[in-house]
Amino acid sequence: MSLMIDGQLRTDWMSHETKHGEFVRKDSQFRNWITADGSAGPSGEGGFAAAPGRYHLYVSHACPWAHRTLIVRSLKGLDDVVSVSVVHPYMGPEGWSFATDFPDATGDTLYGAAFMHEIYTRAEPHYSGIVTVPVLWDRERETIVNNESSEIIRMLNSAFDAWGRADLDLYPEALRADIDRLNAEVYDNVNNGVYRAGFADTQTAHAGAVTRLFATLNKLEERLAAGGPYLFGATPNEADWRLFTTLVRFDAVYHEHFKCNLCRLIDYPQLRAYARRLYETPGVAATVHFDHIKHHYYTSHPELNPRGLVPLGPAEDFTCVD
Template sequence: MNTADQETPSERKEFRRSGPHFADRITADGRDGWPVEAGRYRLVASRACPWASRALISRRLLGLEPALSLAITDPIQDERSWRFTLDPGDRDPVLGIAFLSEAYDARETGYPGGVSVPAVVDVPSGALVTNDFHRITLDLATEWTALQREGAPDLYPEEHRDEIDDVAEGVYRDVNNGVYRAGFAEHQDTYDDAYRRLFARLDELSERLSTRRYLVGDTITEADIRLFTTLVRFDAVYHGHFKCNRNKLSEDPVLWAYVRDLFQTPGFGDTVDFDHIKRHYYRVHTNINPTGIVPLGPDLSGWLTPHHREELGGRPFGDGTAPGPVPDGEVVPEAGRAV
């Protein structure tokens, strides 16, 4: 008898996302030994990764580009971790490294865990500071205020933090992480549970957003950023690749309009690279897609169609303003953009 047949559901393995090993914080008072300082740190991100995309969006909305430099990795990893093969000489021009794992090694020799993005690296030492994807964006919003642009929005307003945290927790558990639980499930009941929780939460969010433009309050907050990074990938990869196929996002009128509204807001869609997204998921996850074939679809033209969400009111940036043009060198290549 197959050993899997003898397992009970509680004994069966399911996808679990490990917590950050390096959880130091960069703060205004430097209490962890890492003070906020313009030009000292470098954000390493992959445009393929939804967790890293949070940091890309927050950095852009807050206008932190001059203070926090950016390294974009190749969307295709190998056994040596995230690579800087998009840069001349296959090395990051600021850190001088070929693989992100080198910054991890500079922080802790022989670190046994995975090498993840987003990661913030201390430029002078070349050592990793943090890979805490949950905390990085919150600190950009609350600890880096002295270096934010004039007119930067408040992405984590104090009066709404409890509600933002509550909404974001459900989104993380059932949506952000839920698609992975479904996609990497090794047993039917694990997949079934993740699938049902995912679509139950999406239905709940659709109902919530049917009468309000944003998830919490009348402005864009951290909660919207966290939901957006999964929704923008849904039809391109999660629907087919991760078997989250009850319906496409584009078949839900509310969520499809909501995500298009955000996509068309400066700071969101201009950080999205659909080419990187598709090539990463379909070529790296060989256990799910052993042929490595990257689908040509879906059609991306719908992302720029009218959404009419402004009829619900709301002020995208609150008392602030929209970010300016994307800095030179950070524009998403044409191959990855919606047209």
């Protein structure tokens, strides 16, 4: 990510992301909502009506938050409804770039921008906040609708059913309260927990994050053993996909790069088998790009990996049989 103050790029974003030695993720700024008819969203936001070809996703194949949106887009059959631009995996001083000298990095297919921060200032010239992916862009109004992944996946789940898979509901009404509770625990301790461990400034902060991370993974292992194959029984929903994007990166980057090394994913039989089942869901494997994932993490954080060397291992194949 990168940071902008009043439309001006700052390169010291990390100094603004820690408090008392702990990594503190800032809230997303753009929180409008797309609905089927343009009516208000769940918190009163609205005015953006779903339509094929109107909306565009800016994503990184490396980023777990952006990965969520690509998975839901694929599962819901929206590949031809919502278009995509993919940033380069290396994130330098100017943040995410649209360089194309890496496989599957598309460049900015709408405006030919060089960096993601240019998309933010196109929407808001005096923007102040972090520059992140995913971004859901409205071609018609030429503005950012939303840059919060958890909300984008819910829009993709319901707003575009006239053109996608209306039979698939990843946020079923009967389970919403339970999904929300589990999402909150997984976000705090796992999804964001690996970042809190990796970007901690003190030993105490790092130890606390790692302890909470593995306590939660242990609980999830027990939950799957008692009632799988998915978090809520027989079929995967939003909660499963939000967890999956962290699990699929765990052994490849978080275990070593963020020092989350009490155990590996492969040491959890239930979680490992669960991640493989999700990976093998039709349309999902094509959204997983280990080359982007490893290149991004190991080259974009010189404070953690000064030489920028990308390890060759671990050999990862979520389709193999143990």
